[in-house]
Amino acid sequence: MRSRNDLVTKSKVIIERCDSYSDQPVDAAIHKLLENLGGLEQFVKPGDKVLIKPNALMGASPKLAVTTHPTVITSVVKAVVRCGGIAWVGDSPGNAYANVEKSLTEAGIKQAAESAGAKVVYFQKHGVTYARSPSGNKKIKRIPIANPVLDANVIINIAKLKTHGLTLYTGAIKNMFGSVPGFHKSHFHKECPDPADFARSIVDVFEITRPKLNIIDAVYGMEGNGPSDGAPRKLGLIMASTDAVALDAVGSYLIGFKPSQIETTKAGYKRGLGEDRLEDIEVVGARLDEVRQADWKHAANLSRLIEWLPEPLYKLAAGWITVNPSIDQGKCTQCMVCVNNCPVKTIHYKDKVVKINLKDCIHCFCCHELCEYKAVKLNKSWLTRLIRI
Helix, strand or coil: CCCHHHCCCCEEEEEEECCCCCHHHHHHHHHHHHHHCCCHHHCCCCCCEEEEEECCCCCCCHHHCCCCCHHHHHHHHHHHHHCCCEEEEEECCCCCCCCHHHHHHHCCHHHHHHHCCCEEEEHHHCCEEEEECCCCCCCCCEEEEEHHHHHCCEEEEEEEEEEECCCEEECHHHHHHHHCCCCHHHHHHHHCCCHHHHHHHHHHHHHHHCCCEEEEEEEEEEECCCCCCCEEEEEEEEEEECCHHHHHHHHHHHCCCCHHHCHHHHHHHHCCCCCCCHHHEEEEECCHHHHCCCCCCCCCCCHHHHHHCCHHHHHHHCCCCCEEEEECCCCCCCCCHHHHHCCCCCEEEECCEEEECHHHCCCCCHHHHHCCCCCEEEEECHHHHHCCC
């Protein structure tokens, strides 16, 4: 692991303003980002197979801010092609049963990639290779990584800035979890229901894949109960860094978090994968105090309470401090996505009704994350609402 004394120069995070998803402002912002990092040619050589990894959680309209916006993908693909790289665009949606091509088409990602000269690769269709956990993780010892990720010479990671019900924030590090395709994702949730354990496993995936360049689409991000049921909110930025830990430290700070609150950021820093201390990060472009939106609404999450409530008090009040998922029967279409993808099979379809057995629920909120119809609600107890978690 790299020692702190070995960090001779500060990690650099570039922040460029971008007021809309029109081609011209996005291209200008991407150009400035790459220029400030020394040019894309230092990362991409002619003939390199370059995997561009967006956030393609589900087949949602780009207007909903669930996925990486197609215009950002197009701009990066064009830059790769200009360098002589062979561009691939690929990801795996959260729903293991999803029609992958349909999901990427509905999100506008397939059209964006192909129109700019990239080949779309669907991770579920290419198999996996198991890699040993770099942290010696005893819960998930072997990490299944989609073969296109391992076959690429260069990975460019294009995340979407959003809140998240389990990890609080999702950005560059969390985005690489998409390298684990299909049903393999549910195994992570089942074996690591604790947010800190889950975060360490996510960082395992990131450490194996190690993208050379990380970009965050934050022109519009998501606030509230992300990563899919929140509301779009304009931040007006696109950010980039070779250090994903530093990029996430800055990204989470911009929406009202302390970097130390984000378990993936903390775990990445502890492993020497990057910098999480804002004072040791060089920010180029927009100033943090000018663009920070500290009133950004965060997702319901009990781990924030545990941070400051003494353990004996938390255990005493645990029965009254809850955030539980439930099905809004009026919105439920009985598509079975939540039933089929629940890691611990605690959601059932019986008598033409979908119900959640909370007794066995591990509160991973996968059901909430994957429901395209916003039929899964997160219900806070009266005490949880009182203390405003």
